[in-house]
Amino acid sequence: MGLIQFLALQALDTHGGRLPMTRLTEAVGISKSRLCHIVDGMATLGWVRREPDFDDGRGIQAVLTNLGAGVLVPAVPVYAETMATLAQTPLTGQQRAELRALVDQLAQRAAAPPADRSDAEPARRIA
Template sequence: MSSPWLDEQQQRTWRAWLAVAELLPRTLDAQLQRDAGLTHAAYVVLAMLSEAPGGNLRMSDLARTANQSQSRLSHTVARLEERGWVRREKAAEDRRGNVAVLTDAGRDVVERVAPGHVAAVREGVFAALTPAQTQALEEALTAVLNRLDPDATLRAHEPG
């Protein structure tokens, strides 16, 4: 029978993960607030829409792609609608669902803010890692993600 406690290395790794999970979003939020008055969650919604064909996604697909609950996404999209960066429309194919559509003003925000966001991610994460560490981190996170979401229905789709 295994110990109910984490071993020393697991404990150090877990605590480092907890600290990164708290500090990295705070750092990215600060950059996005400074540059555009946006939260990271709102930026991710805009970015996912900017990458989608036609700049639109069904709300359910956007929630999954942006790794947000339906409720949180609805609030995020409402705030983006107030700013004129997103609009909601009925889905053309079935008229039952809603589609979030990136407006021209929203696309302008993404294009203006993306370089600073990429720089913040690069500085906050990748500047501290060697290429081998980056590859090892990708492999480790992918393994955890595959354990948490084995059928890949909850996660954002990988680019490419």
């Protein structure tokens, strides 16, 4: 199971087993098209299914299946251990400076009114 799949399953589990695709996109933090691809793959595996969003009428909800919940449970400690290990991995001075700059940029962007966010510089990947 990949990180994005884990995050999507966890978000569904946290929100009662179902979320509109737009809210799941926000919870996972990826683009709508990428999430649709991920959900398609998880649906093929039987981890989720798509259902009409009766509140919206036009939208689709992702719904966590029993199989998906069963896959998520053993993944939680693995994910937690991986994150703990990554948090303990020392960064170089340059990596810390880049991370600090990116966090500052994200904080400024989050504090800006929504209209000011569209022209923000795209995020850089840390190598």
